[in-house]
Amino acid sequence: MKIKFSMIFCVLLIFCTFGTLFAQAANPNLVKNGDFSRAAREWPNWPNDWNITWKGGDGYEPVKTEKEKFCGYAENTFSFTLVQNITGLAAGSYTLSADFRLNPDSVAEDIVMNVYSGATLLKSRSVRAELFAAAKETDVRFDLTGIQVKSPAARIEFAGTNIKKTIFIDNVVFSKDR
Numbered sequence: 001m002k003i004k005f006s007m008i009f010c011v012l013l014i015f016c017t018f019g020t021l022f023a024q025a026a027n028p029n030l031v032k033n034g035d036f037s038r039a040a041r042e043w044p045n046w047p048n049d050w051n052i053t054w055k056g057g058d059g060y061e062p063v064k065t066e067k068e069k070f071c072g073y074a075e076n077t078f079s080f081t082l083v084q085n086i087t088g089l090a091a092g093s094y095t096l097s098a099d100f101r102l103n104p105d106s107v108a109e110d111i112v113m114n115v116y117s118g119a120t121l122l123k124s125r126s127v128r129a130e131l132f133a134a135a136k137e138t139d140v141r142f143d144l145t146g147i148q149v150k151s152p153a154a155r156i157e158f159a160g161t162n163i164k165k166t167i168f169i170d171n172v173v174f175s176k177d178r
Helices: 002-026 128-133
Strands: 051-056 063-066 069-087 092-102 110-117 120-126 140-149 153-176
Touching: 092 110, 092 128, 110 128, 110 140, 120 140, 128 140, 140 153
Parallel strands: none
Antiparallel strands: 051 069, 063 069, 069 153, 092 140, 092 153, 110 120, 110 153
16 A cells, blocks of 8 residues: 555656646746846946836936846936847737835836837736835735737836836746746
8 A cells, every 4th residue: 555655646746747847848938137137237237138218317327237136226206118029929828027126215106017019019017006005125026917919029118107216126027828
């Protein structure tokens, strides 16, 4: 009886392990440098593989890579967009996820996650209200689910409007739903 139980346990363990590995391989993260671990140069140390636009701030770039996170910081109001184009997509449903963090003195008019196909907005989510209601100086994960992609390319975007002080974004994932 013990041998049968041990064999059954081993077989189940093997199947569960391979199932987990195959499930992870089936839905890889399609974002390049979603953890912001690679920056282009010392200053401005914008993250590799991302396009950034900004306006306002304190007279210098208010956006950068800091401690392997995307960081926006200025004493004066600034706005930014953080964009990455993703190609080679199969038609289907996708999810965009990211961690956000604010400091206790952070202020923002809006913080939005967007996914586009060409000029067409596929799906959008403002995370401002939920983020400001969450604990400060703590990563808060947000998901934008059920994004219906029909073309082989999409553009993911994070937009911050009229921000003062600090915002962090990290661990960006864009993956095909199962």
